[in-house]
Amino acid sequence: MPIQYYIYLCLALFSIGVIGVLTRRNAIIVFMCIELMLNAVNLLLVAFSKMFHGAALQVTPGTTAGIDAQIFVFFIMVVAAAEVSVGLAIIVMMFRNTHSVDINFLNRLKN
Amino acid sequence: MSTLEILFYALSAFVIISAIMVLVSKNPIHSVLWLILVFFAISGHYILLNAQFLAIVNIIVYAGAIMVLFLFVIMLMNVKQENEFKKHLLVKFIGVLSGGSFLVLLVALVKQTVQLQGQKVLLKEGNIGLIHPLGKALFTDYVVPFEISSVLFLSAMVGAVIIGKK
Numbered sequence: 001m002p003i004q005y006y007i008y009l010c011l012a013l014f015s016i017g018v019i020g021v022l023t024r025r026n027a028i029i030v031f032m033c034i035e036l037m038l039n040a041v042n043l044l045l046v047a048f049s050k051m052f053h054g055a056a057l058q059v060t061p062g063t064t065a066g067i068d069a070q071i072f073v074f075f076i077m078v079v080a081a082a083e084v085s086v087g088l089a090i091i092v093m094m095f096r097n098t099h100s101v102d103i104n105f106l107n108r109l110k111n
Numbered sequence: 112m113s114t115l116e117i118l119f120y121a122l123s124a125f126v127i128i129s130a131i132m133v134l135v136s137k138n139p140i141h142s143v144l145w146l147i148l149v150f151f152a153i154s155g156h157y158i159l160l161n162a163q164f165l166a167i168v169n170i171i172v173y174a175g176a177i178m179v180l181f182l183f184v185i186m187l188m189n190v191k192q193e194n195e196f197k198k199h200l201l202v203k204f205i206g207v208l209s210g211g212s213f214l215v216l217l218v219a220l221v222k223q224t225v226q227l228q229g230q231k232v233l234l235k236e237g238n239i240g241l242i243h244p245l246g247k248a249l250f251t252d253y254v255v256p257f258e259i260s261s262v263l264f265l266s267a268m269v270g271a272v273i274i275g276k277k
Contacts, residue, residue: 017130023207046157047160050160054233070165082266
């Protein structure tokens with residue numbers, strides 16, 4: 001499978017996430033679109049890892065080249081889990097103060 | 112067309128359609144359910160790439176833990192569907208336009224890149240995605256980041272509790 005197909009797929013997924021962040025006003029949906037973008041990047045990292053591994057296998061059989069990207073994806077997942085727990089706590093606190101999850105309420109921060 | 116290609120196209124179409132439905136759905140709960148479908152399809156892609164450990168972790172962590180947390184928060188807040196806030200139509204159009212132009216720009220860039228021409232992704236061969244090589248790398252070369260991530264989890268837990276208590 002050519003690497004370009006995976007890149008196009010991940011770009012489409014990432015752009016859908018960007019459009020969601022730009023067009024929706026519900027804070028939870030915006031947060032979910034950020035998760036979507038993170039997953040697009042994860043998939044692309046794994047695809048590149050396999051591309052690199054395939055190129056290295058032809059030179060030296062039995063190599064583990066390209067494993068770093070998969071470790072990196074694992075750490076991205078760890079950071080995403082920590083980020084979601086804190087972010088959802090912030091959204092809950094915002095809902096408790098304003099009784100809404102509309103992100104336009106947050107523009108009072110600029111004054 | 113081989114079986115792998117058919118699986119790739121089917122999973123890709125599934126991912127894109129579900130991701131669009133995440134945006135289009137009015138009800139946040141439906142968005143969460145569509146997002147769970149996206150994560151399952153991405154796990155299918157990982158299995159296709161023979162990254163079995165990441166496929167299972169993706170299902171357990173994302174579809175299992177994170178999305179349940181999202182559902183929990185949405186049901187806890189009980190946001191009324193009728194006061195769903197609308198964004199201005201012009202702002203929506205500009206958002207879609209800028210996201211679409213971002214996509215077109217990067218696709219054109221990838222199409223022109225010479226280094227990526229003729230590069231192939233190994234689909235089912237290669238065993239770097241299995242648990243044994245990954246665990247070996249994680250506990251030898253990457254043991255310090257692994258321990259630091261546990262500190263990160265501890266601080267995230269303390270932060271979530273402190274923010275939630277106020």
